[in-house]
Amino acid sequence: MEGWGSTKTERRKDAGGKHSPKEIEDLLAIQGGRCIYCNVRFTKRVPATKDHLLAVRQGGADWSFNLMMACRSCNSRRCDIPFRTYCKLLSPTQNKRILRHISNRILALDFEGLNAKAFILFMRGLAAHEPQHWRYKDVQSRRALARRNAAQNRLLPLSIVWEVFRTKQTILRTELRTETRKLKQEIKRVQAKNAAIDDKL
Ligand SMILES: [Zn+2]
DSSP states (O other), X not given: XXXXXXXXXXXXXXXXXXXXXXXXXXHHHHTTTBOTTTOOBOOSSSOEEEEESSOGGGTOOOOXXXXXXXXXXXXXXXXXXXXXXXXXXXXHHHHHXXXXXXXXXXXXXXXXXXXXXXXXXXXXXXXXXXXXXXXHHHHHHHOHHHHHHHHHOOOOOTHHHHHHHHHHHHHHHHHHHHHHHHHHHHHHHHHHHHHHHHHHO
């Protein structure tokens, strides 16, 4: 259980899950080397930081699936505001880009290596919405643009996840059909070769 005095590092250790440097590299590639929220290009002076989709405080783990790459200032501004709630404060263009990023993320998924626990966390992280979050209200009280965005933006739709999944399934089914056809042709070739050998015997 989490004690009052526990540090962020300790909480992260409790949360479980792990990711490799390669997964972070892939993540950066999918995001085009840019911050998920403000789209700034990462450089030495603006380094990429790991932002948890489902905050560690709310049970989010360190699986790469629960991570988004963000610049330091976006990361600290969001802090523990749920992901979708925070997105409401951003511009409609940013919201569109984030939605596209989520699609790309699912399309790039390796189904064989899919960790069910990490995926459930991903969905939980996406689903969370807390319009009463004090920090969400606080950002709006201090920034007119954020207030306008929050009033105008629709909440990021969760249906996108299922739509992309269906697309992904269609792609996989087509691949499977092609592979099956190739395999059948191969079997036929081997059978014909064997028949030819039988004839000679
Ligand atoms: Zn940023």
